[in-house]
Structure formats: structure tokens, C-alpha cells
Amino acid sequence: xxxxxxxxxxxxxxxxxxxxxxxxxxxxxxxxxxxxxxxxxxxxxxxxxxxxxxxxxxxxxxxxxxxxxxxxxxxxxxxxxxxxxxxxxxxxxxxxxxxxxxxxxxxxxxx
Numbered sequence: 727x728x729x730x731x732x733x734x735x736x737x738x739x740x741x742x743x744x745x746x747x748x749x750x751x752x753x754x755x756x757x758x759x760x761x762x763x764x765x766x767x768x769x770x771x772x773x774x775x776x777x778x779x780x781x782x783x784x785x786x787x788x789x790x791x792x793x794x795x796x797x798x799x800x801x802x803x804x805x806x807x808x809x810x811x812x813x814x815x816x817x818x819x820x821x822x823x824x825x826x827x828x829x830x831x832x833x834x835x836x837x
Contacts, residue, residue: 761805762812763789763834766820768800774825775799781823787816798830809833 770778775793779800782791791802802820806812817831 761807762809763803763805764812764816765832765834766802766804766817767798767830767832768802768820768826769797769828770799771825771827778823778825782820785816785819787812 768778768782779791779793782788782800782802785804787804787806789803789805791800793799794801804812804816806816812831812833817829820826821829
């Protein structure tokens with residue numbers, strides 16, 4: 727749900743609730759300053775994905791965060807003014823969340 731930190735509702739007829747959290751908006755730097763976006767793929771301890779998803783959704787600069795299936799448990803998208811800010815203000819705080827065991831940061835290319 728855009729502009730809200732509340733979880734989206736369950737899919738009708740599903741037994742599992744899908745939760746998606748979003749920060750109030752993307753980082754909007756001063757004019758002329760490029761924005762770096764990245765997907766951060768996150769592995770968690772067993773049973774911790776829901777709490778990790780909730781906590782990561784509160785980090786400033788996170789535009790979306792979703793629980794997923796596969797080799798990673800959570801995928802977040804973050805935005806910052808540059809790679810250093812992305813690392814310091816988004817990736818490092820994600821790595822400090824209890825239950826996070828590994829991250830892989832994939833910067834988005836503007837082709």
C-alpha cells in the first residue's frame with residue numbers, strides 16, 4: 727500500500743497473509759543529484775522473515791519490502807543519493823536487524 731507502513735490485506739481465498747510494507751516515499755534529492763536505487767536480497771533465520779520484513783519497512787530510504795520464497799526470504803528496494811549513502815543508511819541498518827543472516831545488494835542500472 728503506497729504511502730503507508732501498514733500491511734496489505736490477505737489475498738482472497740489464500741491461507742497465508744501477504745505483507746508488504748512501504749516507506750512514506752522515495753528519497754528525493756536536490757535537483758541535479760542522481761538517485762541510486764538497489765534491490766537488497768535478504769536471507770533470515772528460520773521463522774524470522776515476518777519480523778525482519780516489518781523492521782526493514784521502518785528504515786528511511788526503503789521504498790518497498792516484501793517477503794518472498796526461494797533462496798532469499800525478503801527483498802527490499804532502497805534509494806539514496808549515492809552508493810556510499812546507500813551502504814551507510816540502508817544496507818548497514820538492514821544487516822543490523824535481528825534475524826538477518828546475509829544480504830546481497832543489486833544496484834539498479836539506468837540503461
